[in-house]
Amino acid sequence: xxxxxxxxxxxxxxxxxxxxxxxxxxxxxxxxxxxxxxxxxxxxxxxxxxxxxxxxxxxxxxxxxxxxxxxxxxxxxxxxxxxxxxxxxxxxxxxxxxxxxxxxxxxxxxxxxxxxxxxxxxxxxxxxxxxxxxxxxxxxxxxxxxxxxxxxxxxxxxxxxxxxxxxxxxxxxxxxxxxxxxxxxxxxxxxxxxxxxxxxxxxxxxxxxxxxxxxxxxxxxxxxxxxxxxxxxxxxxxxxxxxxxxxxxxxxxxxxxxxxxxxxxxxxxxxxxxxxxxxxxxxxxxxxxxxxxxxxxxxxxxxxxxxxxxxxxxxxxxxxxxxxxxxxxxxxxxxxxxxxxxxxxxxxxxxxxxxxxxxxxxxxxxxxxxxxxxxxxxxxxxxxxxxxxxxxxxxxxxxxxxxxxxxxxxxxxxxxxxxxxxxxxxxxxxxxxxxxxxxxxxxxxxxxxxxxxxxxxxxxxxxxxxxxxxxxxxxxxxxxxxxxxxxxxxxxxxxxxxxxxxx
Numbered sequence: 001x002x003x004x005x006x007x008x009x010x011x012x013x014x015x016x017x018x019x020x021x022x023x024x025x026x027x028x029x030x031x032x033x034x035x036x037x038x039x040x041x042x043x044x045x046x047x048x049x050x051x052x053x054x055x056x057x058x059x060x061x062x063x064x065x066x067x068x069x070x071x072x073x074x075x076x077x078x079x080x081x082x083x084x085x086x087x088x089x090x091x092x093x094x095x096x097x098x099x100x101x102x103x104x105x106x107x108x109x110x111x112x113x114x115x116x117x118x119x120x121x122x123x124x125x126x127x128x129x130x131x132x133x134x135x136x137x138x139x140x141x142x143x144x145x146x147x148x149x150x151x152x153x154x155x156x157x158x159x160x161x162x163x164x165x166x167x168x169x170x171x172x173x174x175x176x177x178x179x180x181x182x183x184x185x186x187x188x189x190x191x192x193x194x195x196x197x198x199x200x201x202x203x204x205x206x207x208x209x210x211x212x213x214x215x216x217x218x219x220x221x222x223x224x225x226x227x228x229x230x231x232x233x234x235x236x237x238x239x240x241x242x243x244x245x246x247x248x249x250x251x252x253x254x255x256x257x258x259x260x261x262x263x264x265x266x267x268x269x270x271x272x273x274x275x276x277x278x279x280x281x282x283x284x285x286x287x288x289x290x291x292x293x294x295x296x297x298x299x300x301x302x303x304x305x306x307x308x309x310x311x312x313x314x315x316x317x318x319x320x321x322x323x324x325x326x327x328x329x330x331x332x333x334x335x336x337x338x339x340x341x342x343x344x345x346x347x348x349x350x351x352x353x354x355x356x357x358x359x360x361x362x363x364x365x366x367x368x369x370x371x372x373x374x375x376x377x378x379x380x381x382x383x384x385x386x387x388x389x390x391x392x393x394x395x396x397x398x399x400x401x402x403x404x405x406x407x408x409x410x411x412x413x414x415x416x417x418x419x420x421x422x423x424x425x426x427x428x429x430x431x432x433x434x435x436x437x438x439x440x441x442x443x444x445x446x447x448x449x450x451x452x453x454x455x456x457x458x459x460x461x462x463x464x465x466x467x468x469x470x471x472x473x474x475x476x477x478x479x480x481x482x483x484x485x486x487x488x489x490x491x492x493x494x495x496x497x498x499x500x501x502x503x
Contacts, residue, residue: 006032007304008073009296010066010080012099012107014042014141015165015213015265017059019066020293027305029125029297035069037062038261041085042142042165050091056098063103075105079300081118081392082109083292084142084163108392112159115292116145117309117389122294123211124152135205135280138291139214139272141165141265146196146276148203156203160192164214167268177267179245185268189275197279210285212292214269217262219287224257232285234277241270299390309390314359317388321366327439332361334444335432341449342424342456356395357425360402364433380404398422406430410481420453423487427456434474455488462492 007029011018017037022029039062044055051059070078086092086109100107110118119138127134131150138145142163148156171185210219210232221240222228228236243255244267258266276282302308318325339357340348348354367378383400391399402422405413406429418426427449435444448459458475465472475491482489 006073006077007297007300008070008078009293009300010063010078010103010105010107011291011293011296012041012059012080012082012086013292014083014085014143014163015040016141017041017062017066018291018293019069020297021069022297024301024304027301029294029301033069035066037065040141040165042163043169043264045085045089048090049088051085051089051095056095059095060098060102063099067102067104070104073105076304077300078105079296080105080107081115081292081296082107083115083140084112084161087112087393088142108394110392111387112143112145113157113387114389114391115140115143116147116157116159117154118295118299119145119211119292120147120149120154120157120295121152121298122290122292122296123209123288124149125294125298126288126290127209130207132206133204135200135208135282136211136288137208137215137273137276137285138211139164139269139276140212140292144272144276146200148200148205156200158196158200160196162189162192162272164265164269164272167271168265169268171271172267175264175267177244182241182245182267182271185271186275186278189272190279193275193279200280208280208282208285209288210273211288211290213262214265214273215285215287216289217258217266218269218273221255221257221266225255231287232273234283237270237274237277241274244270310359310388310395311390313388313390314362317363317366317382317386321369321382323362323365323368324439326441327436328362328365330436330439330441330444331364331429331432332358334436335361335428338428338431338447338449339424342428342451353421353425356398356402357428360399360406360425360429361432363399364403364406364429374408376404376407402426402429406433409484411484414485424451427451430478431458434478435471437471437474438468455482455490457490457492459492 005024006021007024008019008021015038017039019035020031021033022031039055039059041051041055041059044052046052080103082096086096089095092109096107096109120136123136133148133150136147136149140163142161142165144160144162146158147154167185167189171181171188215232218237218240219232222232222236223230227239299309318328335357336354339354346354363383364379365375366382367375370378380400380403383396383403388396401413401416401418402425405426445461445464450457479489479491
């Protein structure tokens with residue numbers, strides 16, 4: 001842990017970008033430094049859901065400041081995540097390429113439920129240890145997360161497409177606040193909540209907690225105006241609502257306790273919070289200083305200390321879909337052996353590609369629980385669309401592509417945008433799955449593999465090929481599959497023509 005005692009989290013939120021740096025002491029994280037830049041990424045979304053150039057420029061400028069502070073950090077000590085605005089932006093991928101180059105670290109776009117899990121993790125670590133069931137409400141710029149959990153374990157998570165930025169823009173354009181607009185915003189929030197309210201009421205909770213900027217800002221206003229002594233109360237929020245829609249308070253900047261950079265997004269946040277309190281029958285909220293970025297730090301600490309939530313998700317999917325664990329383990333071992341031979345000198349413990357291959361080998365057959373025919377397509381669909389705690393959207397997409405490519409024709413991957421590293425993963429998993437197709441404990445043959453820019457080569461004992469005619473025929477067919485994507489596969493022993501092993 002000595003080399004990684006300082007960790008950093010970057011949160012590319014729909015309202016603000018945050019950088020949090022913390023020091024690890026006895027499995028706890030103590031904040032060392034924090035930076036915040038108001039970017040309003042959500043407000044920069046055009047009508048056709050594209051981030052405009054001015055907002056992109058502001059975002060890149062903020063990330064450049066973060067990059068300066070992160071200079072010298074190891075890649076595995078930093079985790080950067082994007083939330084709702086980047087989930088919905090049609091040009092999000094293009095922007096992220098620039099953003100990653102400026103920041104100098106990978107940026108993952110996480111799902112709404114993964115965001116909810118991380119928020120709860122951060123909040124739970126900021127509160128006194130308790131066995132009480134807690135409800136955490138987090139109103140962000142573009143989405144609102146609701147989580148019920150006990151201790152540090154979330155039990156029920158949901159993410160809804162309503163946030164203080166999006167609602168302020170939609171219902172209070174130009175900062176105009178009046179009773180009809182407030183009622184319309186509250187009604188829209190109630191409609192968004194309608195599908196989940198029953199499940200949350202039935203689950204129940206003993207303590208309600210608000211987190212992130214909206215909750216902290218409203219708490220500050222209530223306290224400064226004498227509307228509540230601490231936290232957020234229903235009565236205090238109603239008084240703030242009345243103050244906002246008074247004619248003389250049409251300029252929210254004049255409200256005591258309100259920071260100027262929160263004024264534009266306050267009405268949307270008040271409307272959403274009011275709907276939450278009403279629909280969930282909450283009288284009061286305590287407010288936590290922790291938020292998504294704190295959860296990202298604790299999740300990163302778990303990865304560093306080999307308590308990776310992604311491992312737990314993989315194990316759960318294997319259990320849920322009744323995976324043949326013995327076969328998955330055989331394929332995993334051989335696939336990693338092949339991959340290691342193709343990547344000599346790589347740092348195994350810090351190789352994200354190798355880890356992805358390992359997970360793909362363990363999850364490749366989850367689709368068999370749906371149907372045997374085309375099971376790899378079922379597996380890929382599940383991995384693309386399921387909630388997988390710990391995984392980013394990009395990680396799930398790559399995992400699904402690798403599983404989809406592990407059998408069948410390769411032509412389907414022609415337009416998948418795979419690079420040289422991806423093709424090595426595909427080759428390792430396909431070859432391992434093919435050689436172990438008998439699903440038996442029979443001794444795996446000695447094999448040699450190599451790769452160059454044009455393709456791959458496999459060197460197998462002729463005796464094994466003679467004894468395993470079906471596998472030999474399948475390997476011969478593989479040469480055609482690879483040719484379909486413009487790559488060659490050379491397999492010794494399948495042709496009278498001498499095949500030289502690639503160097």
